[in-house]
Amino acid sequence: MAQPVLELKQLQTYFFSAQGTRVVKAVDGVTFTLNEGETLGIVGESGSGKTVTSMSILRLLPAAARIVGGEMWFQGENLLTKSEREMRALRGSQLTMILQDPMMSLNPLFTIGEQIAEPLRIHRHMRGTRLVERIKELLRGVRIPSPEVRLREYPHQMSGGMRQRIVGAICISCEPRLLIADEPTTSLDVTIQAQYLSLLKDIQKEKRLAMIFITHNIGIIAKMCDNVGVMYAGKLVERAPVRTIFNNPAHPYTEALLHAVPSLTERTDRLWSIEGQPPDLANPPAGCPFNPRCPKAEDRCRREVPPEFQVGENHYTRCWLWEGR
Amino acid sequence: MDSSPVMAPAGTFAGQPTVLSLSRRVAAKLRGAPLISLGILALLVFTAVFADFLAPHNPEVGNLRLRYRPPAWETRGSAEFILGTDHMGRDVLSRIIYGSRISLIVAVAAVLVAGIIGTTLGLLSGYIGRWVDQVIMRVTDTWLALPPVLFAILLAAVLQSSTWKIPSKWNIVIILGVVFWTRYARVIRGEVLSLKERDYVRLAIVAGCSRLKIMWTHILPNVANSAVVLATLQIGVVIVAEATLSFLGVGVAPPEPAWGLMASEGKAGLMTGYWWLSVLPCLCIMLVVLAASSLGDWFRVWSDPQLRQL
Amino acid sequence: MQRYILTRIFYSFISLILLSITIFGLVRISGDPVILMADPGAKEEDLQALRVEFGLDKPIYVQYGVWISKLVRGDFGKSLYYRVPALELYMSRLPASILLMAVAMTIATLVGIPIGIFAAVRVNTWLDSFGNVFANLGLALPSFFIGLTLMLVLSVDLNLLPSSGSGTIKHIIMPAIALGWVLMASNMRLARSAMLEVLGSEYVKLARIKGLSERLVILKHAFKNALIPVLTFASIQVVLLMNGTVVVESIFAWPGIGRLLVEGINFRDFPIVQTTVLLTGLTIVGVNLLVDILYAYIDPRIHYGQ
Numbered sequence: 002m003a004q005p006v007l008e009l010k011q012l013q014t015y016f017f018s019a020q021g022t023r024v025v026k027a028v029d030g031v032t033f034t035l036n037e038g039e040t041l042g043i044v045g046e047s048g049s050g051k052t053v054t055s056m057s058i059l060r061l062l063p064a065a066a067r068i069v070g071g072e073m074w075f076q077g078e079n080l081l082t083k084s085e086r087e088m089r090a091l092r093g094s095q096l097t098m099i100l101q102d103p104m105m106s107l108n109p110l111f112t113i114g115e116q117i118a119e120p121l122r123i124h125r126h127m128r129g130t131r132l133v134e135r136i137k138e139l140l141r142g143v144r145i146p147s148p149e150v151r152l153r154e155y156p157h158q159m160s161g162g163m164r165q166r167i168v169g170a171i172c173i174s175c176e177p178r179l180l181i182a183d184e185p186t187t188s189l190d191v192t193i194q195a196q197y198l199s200l201l202k203d204i205q206k207e208k209r210l211a212m213i214f215i216t217h218n219i220g221i222i223a224k225m226c227d228n229v230g231v232m233y234a235g236k237l238v239e240r241a242p243v244r245t246i247f248n249n250p251a252h253p254y255t256e257a258l259l260h261a262v263p264s265l266t267e268r269t270d271r272l273w274s275i276e277g278q279p280p281d282l283a284n285p286p287a288g289c290p291f292n293p294r295c296p297k298a299e300d301r302c303r304r305e306v307p308p309e310f311q312v313g314e315n316h317y318t319r320c321w322l323w324e325g326r
Numbered sequence: 327m328d329s330s331p332v333m334a335p336a337g338t339f340a341g342q343p344t345v346l347s348l349s350r351r352v353a354a355k356l357r358g359a360p361l362i363s364l365g366i367l368a369l370l371v372f373t374a375v376f377a378d379f380l381a382p383h384n385p386e387v388g389n390l391r392l393r394y395r396p397p398a399w400e401t402r403g404s405a406e407f408i409l410g411t412d413h414m415g416r417d418v419l420s421r422i423i424y425g426s427r428i429s430l431i432v433a434v435a436a437v438l439v440a441g442i443i444g445t446t447l448g449l450l451s452g453y454i455g456r457w458v459d460q461v462i463m464r465v466t467d468t469w470l471a472l473p474p475v476l477f478a479i480l481l482a483a484v485l486q487s488s489t490w491k492i493p494s495k496w497n498i499v500i501i502l503g504v505v506f507w508t509r510y511a512r513v514i515r516g517e518v519l520s521l522k523e524r525d526y527v528r529l530a531i532v533a534g535c536s537r538l539k540i541m542w543t544h545i546l547p548n549v550a551n552s553a554v555v556l557a558t559l560q561i562g563v564v565i566v567a568e569a570t571l572s573f574l575g576v577g578v579a580p581p582e583p584a585w586g587l588m589a590s591e592g593k594a595g596l597m598t599g600y601w602w603l604s605v606l607p608c609l610c611i612m613l614v615v616l617a618a619s620s621l622g623d624w625f626r627v628w629s630d631p632q633l634r635q636l
Numbered sequence: 637m638q639r640y641i642l643t644r645i646f647y648s649f650i651s652l653i654l655l656s657i658t659i660f661g662l663v664r665i666s667g668d669p670v671i672l673m674a675d676p677g678a679k680e681e682d683l684q685a686l687r688v689e690f691g692l693d694k695p696i697y698v699q700y701g702v703w704i705s706k707l708v709r710g711d712f713g714k715s716l717y718y719r720v721p722a723l724e725l726y727m728s729r730l731p732a733s734i735l736l737m738a739v740a741m742t743i744a745t746l747v748g749i750p751i752g753i754f755a756a757v758r759v760n761t762w763l764d765s766f767g768n769v770f771a772n773l774g775l776a777l778p779s780f781f782i783g784l785t786l787m788l789v790l791s792v793d794l795n796l797l798p799s800s801g802s803g804t805i806k807h808i809i810m811p812a813i814a815l816g817w818v819l820m821a822s823n824m825r826l827a828r829s830a831m832l833e834v835l836g837s838e839y840v841k842l843a844r845i846k847g848l849s850e851r852l853v854i855l856k857h858a859f860k861n862a863l864i865p866v867l868t869f870a871s872i873q874v875v876l877l878m879n880g881t882v883v884v885e886s887i888f889a890w891p892g893i894g895r896l897l898v899e900g901i902n903f904r905d906f907p908i909v910q911t912t913v914l915l916t917g918l919t920i921v922g923v924n925l926l927v928d929i930l931y932a933y934i935d936p937r938i939h940y941g942q
Contacts, residue, residue: 019760061844093847100845105838109937110860120846155936171846468654471920473879476913479901483909484662486901566778570883573780574898589780593887596788605788608781619772 004077006178006211007035007058012071014050014057019065025282027053027066029235032309033228035179040205040212042226042243044219044258046279050235051215055181058213059096060088076178094124097172098181102188103165107156113140114152117171124175139170143200162193166200173204180205181213186221198225219262223247228315231255234280234290241316251318253295289321297322360624366617374427381420383407386581388415394595397602410602412588413595414581418602421583422610428584429614432498433565437557439503440564444510445546445553451511452518453541463515466508474505474567475574481505482576494579498571502564513556517549559622562615569611585611637932644928648921655917656707659910660700707914713907717899722911726893733885733892737877739812744819744873749866752827756835757854767824774821779880783814783887800889811888815880819873826869830862837861864935871924878916 014028028050035041043051056062058073060080073080075096083091100106107116117136121127127135133152140148143166156164165185172180182201186194202225205212214225222229223243230240231254239252250256257275277294280286286293292302301321310323373380393415396403403410409418451462469477481501521527522545530540571577572586580587585607592603694702706712712722755767790797790810797806834840835858843857844850878894885894893912900908 059845061841089847089849091847092845098845100838100842102838106842108839108843108857108861110935111857119843119848123847157937168842171842464650464654465658468651468658471651471875471924472655472913472917473875473882473920475879475882476897476916479882479897480659480662480909480913483901483904483906484665486904570778570780573778574883574886574901576898576901586778586780589784593784596784597791601788604784608778608784612777612781615777616772619775 003037005034005036005074006076007213008072008074009033009054009058010072010074012054012057012073013069014053014062014066015069016066023283026235026285027282028057030071031230031232031235031237032071033230033237033240035211035213035228037178037211038205038209039228040214040226042214042216042222042229043232044216044222044229045232046217048279048282049232051232052183053235054232055098055183055213055215058179058181059092059098061092090124093120093177094175095178096181097175097177097179098183099165099168099172099185101184103161103168104188106168107164109156112153112155113159113167117152117167117174120171120174135174139174140167142173142204143167143170145170162189162197165189165197169197169201169204173208173210176208177210179211179213181215183215184217187216187218194221201225219258231258234285235282236290236319238291238320239316239318241312241318245313245316249313249316251312251316251323252291252320253297253322254291257294289319360617360620363617363621363624366613367621370426370430370614370617373423374430377423377427381417381423383417383420385416385420385424385583388412388417390415394600396600397606409606410600412592412603413600416583418588418606421588422585422607425583425585425588425607425610428495428578428582429565429568429611432495432502432568432578432584433561435496435499436502436506436564436568437560439499440506440560441510441553441557443503444507445514445549447507448511448514449518449541449545449549452515453522453537453545459515462511466511469505469508470512475570477505478502478567478571479574479576482571494577495582498568498577501571502567505567506560506564509560510553510556513552514549517552518545521545521548555622555626558625559619562618562622565611565615565618640932641929644925648925651921652918655921656704656914657700659914659917660703663910664696664699712911712914715900715905715908717903717905717908722907725896725908726911726915729891729893729896732890733881733894736808736811736815736885736890736892737881739808740816740880741819741873741877742816743812744816744823747816748820748823749827752824753831753859753862755824756828756831759832764828767828771821771825774817775825777817778883779814779818780883780887782817783810783884786810786814787887807888807890811884811890814887815877815884818876818880822869822873822876823866827862827866830865831858834858834862864931867927867931867934871920871927874920874923878920 010032012028012031013026016025016027017023031050031054033041043054045051053062053066056066057068058075058080060068060083062068068081075091080088107113114133114136117139118127118132121132121135136152137148140151145151145163145166151159156167159167165188169185185201186197189197198221201212204210214221216222226243228240229243229246230237231246231252232238233254239246239250239255241249241251246255247259250259254275261272261274263272275294280290280293286303288304289295289298289302289307292298295302299321305321307319307321307324309317309319310325312318312323388411392407392411393413395407395411397410397418398405398408407417407419409422411417412421447462451459478501481504482497485497485501527540527544530544535543568577568584569586569589572584573590575587575590578584578587580591588607589604589611592600592605592607595601595603710723712726714720715722715725718725751767751770755764758764787810797810800807835854840853840857843853848857881892882894882897884890885892886898889895893916896908897912899905900912
């Protein structure tokens with residue numbers, strides 16, 4: 002079995018206020034493994050720590066945040082001990098990320114060609130005609146017609162869907178091993194979403210890319226992912242293969258999430274939502290963070306934070322209900 | 327973490343409001359206010375109001391034999407004239423004290439005039455729209471493009487030789503009002519434009535309220551907040567403008583003790599070592615303007631519930 | 637882009653017309669305009685002759701027409717004090733002011749913008765706070781205060797620089813600093829906020845994700861974008877400069893148009909006042925137009941049309 006592309010063990014990333022008094026535990030003990038060609042979906046509400054996790058992997062955290070614990074291994078190398086220069090060599094070439102908002106991701110003042118050229122120039126030292134040919138090839142790869150014309154154009158001349166595909170082209174330009182997609186289709190029209198997702202999937206199959214797909218949309222998870230991680234209040238409360246998550250959810254939060262998705266076949270009068278609010282990460286409740294809203298919460302849940310328990314093959318959850326089963 | 331609404335009185339305990347004295351509640355609301363600035367401005371108002379009692383000497387009449395006396399802490403200075411005397415033998419301290427009155431009156435009056443004109447025109451422009459809006463906006467754009475000082479001088483020149491004579495203090499108020507109203511008009515108009523789309527305004531229109539009534543009862547109270555914020559921010563600007571105009575000889579006329587005028591009159595004295603004539607009034611201006619600006623900034627954040635959450 | 641430029645030219649033209657109408661109107665409001673344009677001791681016949689010349693017996697739009705046609709031909713009236721055509725006087729003083737403003741603007745730009753950008757990059761550090769204080773002071777203090785302080789310290793106390801007049805580099809330093817002061821503060825503030833906004837943008841994030849060095853991110857991606865709002869500010873800068881120049885030239889006895897204006901009002905020489913204000917307004921409109929056109933070249937969104 003080949004070495005996993007990415008391994009996270011108990012990653013902890015905290016945000017510190019200016020005086021160091023307030024600490025927000027944005028990511029608190031996230032563990033998972035990602036292999037070549039696999040897609041891991043990370044799903045959760047806003048503020049659950051999905052984006053901070055991905056920024057931690059890239060080590061592009063804002064000044065107020067710090068990785069305070071855990072391990073990150075990329076292709077067998079320790080990401081936490083790398084210098085900034087070494088990280089820069091990885092970013093854009095081995096490790097890339099597609100951002101959410103295509104309208105804002107591209108610099109309005111530079112041509113498309115220039116923006117795609119940048120990583121190629123820096124990481125692959127390409128110049129001249131070879132560079133131009135490669136850019137055209139990439140544009141064709143993301144199904145953008147007439148690449149020779151496009152590469153001289155500016156972002157504002159293109160639609161959101163096209164821009165997001167260009168961002169995709171930028172990210173795969175240096176043939177990365179890991180691609181993180183942070184809600185890439187949230188800002189796109191529904192009709193374009195499907196096209197974009199299928200494009201990503203094709204690219205992944207072709208290049209044997211490992212992908213992390215961050216979203217709050219369960220439907221996309223079902224379509225795109227091999228494994229799923231459910232995040233709540235900075236913790237990964239359940240992780241399992243995609244089928245298992247849908248058929249046998251272990252954690253009450255996962256169950257609630259699945260329940261909240263309106264069904265197309267059943268008739269309901271009201272949309273069901275989980276009661277309560279996500280906790281304040283600076284003052285999380287004692288014990289399991291989900292306990293105030295959990296219908297199955299017991300006394301122990303309110304006192305102690307549950308560690309990970311194994312539920313089945315490749316299926317883990319952080320819930321006292323599964324202790325010792 | 328307390329998630330009670332921002333306006334909850336201080337001392338809310340576990341969600342139940344306790345009964346607090348009025349002073350405590352006021353203090354809590356004012357928490358964060360720049361106290362030094364408030365103090366300076368309070369001092370200004372106090373001095374202006376009680377100038378007659380505070381000033382040791384007559385600010386406008388001096389004794390030529392006593393001119394150019396330095397402040398009390400220098401050699402040759404005396405306790406009789408704590409801040410020294412000017413070129414006409416007038417007591418600098420008394421002039422500064424009375425000058426505060428002028429600064430205050432002119433600043434407040436000018437801001438009021440500019441504010442009223444600007445708010446009214448902005449209101450009309452935003453609400454009525456069409457050609458009224460076009461005209462007012464073009465005028466605003468043009469006037470905003472003119473440097474305030476130049477415009478003020480032009481107005482002063484016109485008023486100088488005009489057929490109706492007005493005391494110089496009110497000249498300045500008019501001039502400053504005319505120069506500065508455009509800023510209000512712009513801002514207010516923007517707000518009115520967005521308010522126009524609100525449902526309660528639309529409802530009032532459907533209900534058949536006259537335009538005037540809608541503007542008065544619905545829109546005006548909502549823009550009043552912005553107008554006041556802008557006014558507080560403008561006070562510093564207006565004070566500087568008045569001081570500058572007085573400095574150039576276009577503002578308040580001698581022998582009135584406007585601070586800018588004092589600085590100007592004292593300029594010649596700088597070269598010969600009579601530094602207190604210019605420097606002291608300038609310091610006063612600086613203190614007041616800094617206080618007004620910082621208070622204005624604080625007020626802007628305080629009055630905007632959105633910003634305050636930060 | 638063509639259409640954009642033409643529209644801008646059209647609007648500039650309208651502004652000029654409005655400006656002239658404003659000034660024209662103000663003079664008329666004051667009562668009897670000839671009193672403004674005539675010598676203090678003029679006799680009634682002279683006043684009457686002036687009235688006919690300005691067409692005051694005719695309807696107001698004719699008066700306006702007369703006035704405008706004179707302006708277009710370069711007849712701005714005659715200075716009552718100097719007894720030469722006002723336009724000529726203005727033009728002779730203009731170079732000195734342009735020089736002063738250019739130096740002031742250079743100082744303000746070279747000092748203010750880098751500090752602002754640096755403050756944004758090192759946000760919330762002591763450098764940022766220092767810059768903040770500096771900016772606040774700059775905006776709060778009237779320019780004559782700065783001028784007087786400079787004069788006091790550098791001229792009187794230290795005797796380093798001459799306090800008035802013109803002619804050598806030494807003469808221009810203090811007035812230029814005094815004039816550039818407010819601009820420096822505003823520039824700094826603006827550059828800082830523009831830069832902060834850009835630094836937080838998505839495309840800067842993407843640039844970092846691509847693995848670009850921090851220097852490249854800032855100089856290439858952030859800087860150019862931050863420049864756009866700063867350029868907008870350039871038009872306001874000119875207004876601030878003109879404003880400040882009146883005061884600074886008076887303090888330092890610099891022979892430019894600012895000083896001319898003050899002389900005009902102090903000597904009750906209205907033609908000078910009118911000329912200066914009109915031509916200053918014209919210059920500002922012109923500069924605004926230039927900046928707008930410059931935009932079209934820098935920002936491809938305008939260049940290629942929406």
